[in-house]
Amino acid sequence: xxxxxxxxxxxxxxxxxxxxxxxxxxxxxxxxxxxxxxxxxxxxxxxxxxxxxxxxxxxxxxxxxxxxxxxxxxxxxxxxxxxxxxxxxxxxxxxxxxxxxxxxxxxxxxxxxxxxxxxxxxxxxxxxxxxx
Amino acid sequence: xxxxxxxxxxxxxxxxxxxxxxxxxxxxxxxxxxxxxxxxxxxxxxxxxxxxxxxxxxxxxxxxxxxxxxxxxxxxxxxxxxxxxxxxxxxxxxxxxxxxxxxxxxxxxxxxxxxxxxxxxxxxxxxxxxxxxxxxxxxxxxxxxxxxxxxxxxxxxxxxxxxxxxxxxxxxxxxxxxxxxxxxxxxxxxxxxxxxxxxxxxxxxxxxxxxxxxxxxxxxxxxxxxxxxxxxxxxxxxxxxxxxxxxxxxxxxxxxxxxxxxxxxxxxxxxxxxxxxxxxxxxxxxxxxxxxxxxxxxxxxxxxxxxxxxxxxxxxxxxxxxxxxxxxxxxxxxxxxxxxxxxxxxxxxxxxxxxxxxxxxxxxxxxxxxxxxxxxxxxxxxxxxxxxxxxxxxxxxxxxxxxxxxxxxxxxxxxxxxxxxxxxxxxxxxxxxxxxxxxxxxxxxxxxxxxxxxxxxxxxxxxxxxxxxxxxxxxxxxxxxxxxxxxxxxxxxxxxxxxxxxxxxxxxxxxx
Numbered sequence: 145x146x147x148x149x150x151x152x153x154x155x156x157x158x159x160x161x162x163x164x165x166x167x168x169x170x171x172x173x174x175x176x177x178x179x180x181x182x183x184x185x186x187x188x189x190x191x192x193x194x195x196x197x198x199x200x201x202x203x204x205x206x207x208x209x210x211x212x213x214x215x216x217x218x219x220x221x222x223x224x225x226x227x228x229x230x231x232x233x234x235x236x237x238x239x240x241x242x243x244x245x246x247x248x249x250x251x252x253x254x255x256x257x258x259x260x261x262x263x264x265x266x267x268x269x270x271x272x273x274x275x276x
Numbered sequence: 277x278x279x280x281x282x283x284x285x286x287x288x289x290x291x292x293x294x295x296x297x298x299x300x301x302x303x304x305x306x307x308x309x310x311x312x313x314x315x316x317x318x319x320x321x322x323x324x325x326x327x328x329x330x331x332x333x334x335x336x337x338x339x340x341x342x343x344x345x346x347x348x349x350x351x352x353x354x355x356x357x358x359x360x361x362x363x364x365x366x367x368x369x370x371x372x373x374x375x376x377x378x379x380x381x382x383x384x385x386x387x388x389x390x391x392x393x394x395x396x397x398x399x400x401x402x403x404x405x406x407x408x409x410x411x412x413x414x415x416x417x418x419x420x421x422x423x424x425x426x427x428x429x430x431x432x433x434x435x436x437x438x439x440x441x442x443x444x445x446x447x448x449x450x451x452x453x454x455x456x457x458x459x460x461x462x463x464x465x466x467x468x469x470x471x472x473x474x475x476x477x478x479x480x481x482x483x484x485x486x487x488x489x490x491x492x493x494x495x496x497x498x499x500x501x502x503x504x505x506x507x508x509x510x511x512x513x514x515x516x517x518x519x520x521x522x523x524x525x526x527x528x529x530x531x532x533x534x535x536x537x538x539x540x541x542x543x544x545x546x547x548x549x550x551x552x553x554x555x556x557x558x559x560x561x562x563x564x565x566x567x568x569x570x571x572x573x574x575x576x577x578x579x580x581x582x583x584x585x586x587x588x589x590x591x592x593x594x595x596x597x598x599x600x601x602x603x604x605x606x607x608x609x610x611x612x613x614x615x616x617x618x619x620x621x622x623x624x625x626x627x628x629x630x631x632x633x634x635x636x637x638x639x640x641x642x643x644x645x646x647x648x649x650x651x652x653x654x655x656x657x658x659x660x661x662x663x664x665x666x667x668x669x670x671x672x673x674x675x676x677x678x679x680x681x682x683x684x685x686x687x688x689x690x691x692x693x694x695x696x697x698x699x700x701x702x703x704x705x706x707x708x709x710x711x712x713x714x715x716x717x718x719x720x721x722x723x724x725x726x727x728x729x730x731x732x733x734x735x736x737x738x739x740x741x742x743x744x745x746x747x748x749x750x751x752x753x754x755x756x757x758x759x760x761x762x763x764x765x766x767x768x769x770x771x772x773x774x775x776x777x778x779x780x781x782x783x784x785x786x787x788x
Contacts, residue, residue, distance in 0.1 A: 164546060170553035208542070239545035241538040241592055244603060245461040261545035261585060264556040 156201040157181045158272070161191040161217070162237070163209050167260065171204070174265030180272070188212025195221060200232045202272060205254070207238040214238070215250065222253050233275050237268075279378035286374045287343060294335045302328035346375030353383040357390035419520040424513050427452050427470070431514070439498070439520060440489065452518070457490040458502070466504060470516065479507045486527055499527040537595045544588050551581045572628070579625045586656050590722050593653065594706070597729045604647035604733050608757040611644045611684055612637045615676060618655040626663055631670045633659070638677040644684055645760040650730045654738075657723035658688040658750045665748065666692035683736070683753040691747040695740070703740060704728045727752070735760070 158175055162168040163186040172182045183200070185191040188209035195203055195217065203221075207214035214236065221230060235256035242250065251257045256275065258268070306324035309315060315323075352367040369380055413420060419436035421429055429447050437444035440455065447455055458466060466484065473480040482504045489498040501521040508515065555578050566574070596602035619633055626633050662672045669691040676686040695703065702708045707721040724738075731738040731752045742748035 166550050167546070167553070170550065170557070173557070174553075239542050239549060241541045243461075244596075259545070260549040261552070261588070265553050266556055266560075 155179050155181045156272075157199060158183070158202045158204060159191070159195055159200040159232070160184045160204045161188075161195070161209065161214070162186060162204065162206045164206075170265045171268065174269050175272070178269035178273070180269070186210070188214070188217060192217045192220060195230065195232070196227055198228075198230050198232070200230075202275060203230075203232045203234045204237045205234055207236065207240050207250075218250065218253055235272070235275065279375070279381050283346065283375040283378050287339075290339065290342065290374070294339070298328060298331045298335060301331060342374050345372055346379045349379045350382055350386075353379070353386050357386055419522075421447075421452065421456075421518040421520075422514045423452055423516040423518070425515045427516070429455065436520070439522065459488040459490055460484055461486045466502060466518075469504070470506065473506050474508075477506070478509060479505075481505050486523075497524070497528075498522065499524045537591065541588055541592055544584070548581060548584055548588065551577075552585075555581060575624060576628045579628045582621070583625060583660070586653070586660065589653060590657070590726055593650075593726050593730075594722050597726065602650075602729070602733070604650050604730070606645040606647055606734065606760060608643050609646050609648060611641050611646075611676065611686075611754070614644075614646060614648060614651065615655065615674070615686065618652045619659070619674065621652070622656060622659045625660070626672065629663060631663060631666060631672060633672045633674060635674045636676075641676065641678060641684055642756040642758060644754050645757040646734060646754055647730075651734070651754070654727045654730050654752060655686075655688075657727045658752075661723060661750070662688050662690035662692075662748075666690045668692075669747065679753065682759070683755060685751055685753045687749050687751040689747065689749040693748075694744040694746050695742040695748055696744050700740065700742070704738070735763075 156179075158180045160168050160171055160175070160182055162171065162184065165186065168184045168186065172184060175182045180202075183194070185194050186209070188211040190211075191205075191209065192212055205214045205217060209217070218234065218236070221227060221234065233255040234253075235258060236250060236254045237258050237260050239260045247257065256271070258271065263271070302324045305327055306320055309320045309323060310317065313320075349367040349369065349372060352364055355364040356366050367379075367383070369376055369383075372379060413431070414433050416433060417435050418433075419439040420431070420433045421436055422431035424430050429450050429452055432444050432447040434444065437447060442455065453467065460466070464484070466482070466487075469480075469482045473482070484502045487500055487502045489500070500523055503519045503521070505517045506515060555574065558574060559578075562570075562574070593602060615635070615637065619635055623633055659672060659674070666672065671691060673689040674686065675689070676684065679685045699708075704724050705721075706725040708725075709721045728738045731754070735755050736753040738750070738752040740748060740750050
């Protein structure tokens with residue numbers, strides 16, 4: 145690291161909450177290349193604990209997870225009566241199809257909603273670059 | 277009546293006596309003056325007449341007082357017993373000279389009536405405030421809640437306690453939102469409704485469907501329809517009433533039907549996500565380093581993955597159309613740029629089959645009102661069909677222009693197999709496939725059905741012209757944005773949101 149010029153901006157941190165290992169592997173690869181620092185967590189309960197450390201700029205949140213669903217995690221993280229508000233932007237990444245009203249409800253509590261099958265890892269990085 | 281006759285007789289006697297007295301006295305005065313004085317008889321007459329008049333005046337005043345006395349006493353009695361306190365003291369009957377019996381008897385009647393009315397009022401209040409003792413409310417097999425003005429539960433019947441699994445005694449005095457943690461399918465929720473009716477309305481009723489009760493522990497999820505009645509004029513203790521209509525069984529069955537498609541789609545999408553991810557990695561790492569054949573295979577792999585994507589989206593959208601859940605948000609777009617990006621996404625699929633798409637676009641097209649993602653799917657399906665049914669032909673022509681009616685028409689033309697006249701009427705039917713080439717050409721029979729629904733939701737038309745052996749042309753029209761906003765003004769809609777079966781008013785945006 146010492147022989148490289150210091151980056152103008154410190155690389156942004158991403159918590160990728162995803163239980164499908166192959167997907168998190170692909171995302172980690174693309175995000176790391178795109179200059180992000182990625183932490184992966186596949187278990188719902190552990191992911192919630194990790195998210196609450198507030199170390200992350202962006203949280204990618206899958207909805208179908210073992211032990212605690214993404215919706216429950218989102219609900220907890222957004223319940224400011226129970227947890228202090230996070231600085232992280234929460235982006236839902238799912239392949240689950242919701243009723244429109246349920247989806248709208250989830251979207252209203254998140255900073256973004258992406259269908260994983262509808263974008264490549266590279267497109268995900270491009271999208272996150274626009275999330276400030 | 278006796279008392280009235282008695283009063284009449286008394287007044288009669290008084291008047292008779294007084295008149296007699298008056299006449300006698302004036303005669304006596306006249307006689308005295310005439311006998312003991314030597315006044316002019318004319319003057320005597322005048323004096324007696326004047327004194328008689330003065331006497332009459334005194335009598336009139338006294339009589340008026342006497343006659344009005346009982347009326348005043350009655351008036352006092354009525355006001356004294358009136359439910360609205362006027363601060364009038366009870367009347368004194370001792371001072372009454374006339375009609376005392378009448379006033380006493382009528383006063384007794386008034387007192388009795390007032391007593392009955394007060395009692396009835398008390399009784400109804402007692403019944404109202406004590407719903408817990410009301411047999412019907414308590415035993416109606418429908419969960420009922422009654423809330424006071426601060427949304428505290430004042431009453432919950434047996435069914436309510438049983439339904440949510442909390443003893444009725446534990447419900448009373450709790451805040452409704454603490455006990456009923458409800459999720460509503462839209463932003464129109466019970467609490468926002470109650471808040472607004474409390475500000476604006478004296479009475480209101482509200483109803484909601486598919487309300488979900490967020491339950492703790494291992495209690496099963498409950499789904500119900502909710503009805504509420506608010507009345508500000510009710511006593512503070514029962515301002516709002518709630519009734520819950522359980523539909524847990526029915527709604528969870530619906531949800532299972534939807535979730536079967538949702539789960540299938542999820543299972544299809546996960547490998548698709550990975551395939552597209554790996555293809556991208558290969559492109560990045562191997563692009564330009566592999567021979568032409570491998571490069572070609574890679575393109576084909578990518579094209580297939582995209583086709584699978586389109587198929588998954590078709591299934592989803594057909595499910596949405598059938599479930600009346602497809603919502604389009606029409607936005608102002610420049611049609612050439614929308615069409616160009618739709619075709620770009622498709623050109624790979626054409627290219628890997630050795631075909632090319634030729635596109636001509638008229639200049640001066642007005643901006644259109646479309647839902648980008650949905651109209652992509654229409655172009656996608658039409659071009660996909662053209663690719664599939666092109667046979668040995670290698671060209672697909674796309675053209676877009678303004679019609680004489682001022683609509684934007686887009687045509688997709690192939691020079692392949694064509695469609696025979698007898699199957700034309702069924703072309704837009706769900707799952708319909710041409711039986712002659714069903715075995716050779718893949719498909720689900722969903723594409724045209726869906727495309728027609730989407731074009732209709734845009735207010736346009738989808739048509740086909742075909743000749744067997746020469747190819748087919750599919751065309752669809754969409755409306756200029758200006759025309760849509762004009763229509764919107766007329767219908768009073770504020771948002772250009774449409775379902776497959778017509779307008780949806782004032783909805784928020786779901787699709788992005």
